[in-house]
Amino acid sequence: QPLPPLLPQLLQVFAPAGSGARMQGLCAAVQADPGQAWPVARMAGFVGVSESRLHALFQREFGLSPQAWLSACRLRWAKHQLRTSAAPISDIALAAGYSEQSALTRALRRE
Numbered sequence: 001q002p003l004p005p006l007l008p009q010l011l012q013v014f015a016p017a018g019s020g021a022r023m024q025g026l027c028a029a030v031q032a033d034p035g036q037a038w039p040v041a042r043m044a045g046f047v048g049v050s051e052s053r054l055h056a057l058f059q060r061e062f063g064l065s066p067q068a069w070l071s072a073c074r075l076r077w078a079k080h081q082l083r084t085s086a087a088p089i090s091d092i093a094l095a096a097g098y099s100e101q102s103a104l105t106r107a108l109r110r111e
Contacts (some may be wrong), residue, residue, distance in 0.1 A: 022046070022047045023057060023061060025046065025094065026046045026071075030043075031073060033095050034070075034074045034095075034096050035074075035095045035096055038070050038097070040055075040066050044066075070097075071098060073106050074097045074109070075096075077099070077102055078096040078107075079108070081096070089101055089105075092104070
């Protein structure tokens with residue numbers, strides 16, 4: 001069941017900085033719009049921690065850096081869209097945050 005669009009913002013505003021709830025809010029926000037620019041600084045700001053603290057949180061929670069997690073999230077989203085949508089792969093690639101269709105194709109091959 002999809003999360004309500006307001007949930008990420010509510011968690012960002014009301015959950016304590018650095019909390020698991022803020023991390024969940026970030027994850028929901030990225031999953032809702034993976035094609036947005038998600039630099040580490042923006043993700044850290046969302047969670048309310050420094051970039052180095054964000055790296056530590058991601059290592060503890062996911063065993064990945066924030067950027068590696070973001071890449072996996074974008075690929076997972078794109079694969080779901082490819083399975084369930086009639087949209088052209090080029091549109092899906094751009095919506096997922098890939099610079100072009102070939103970048104998505106390379107990511108799919110690597111996986």
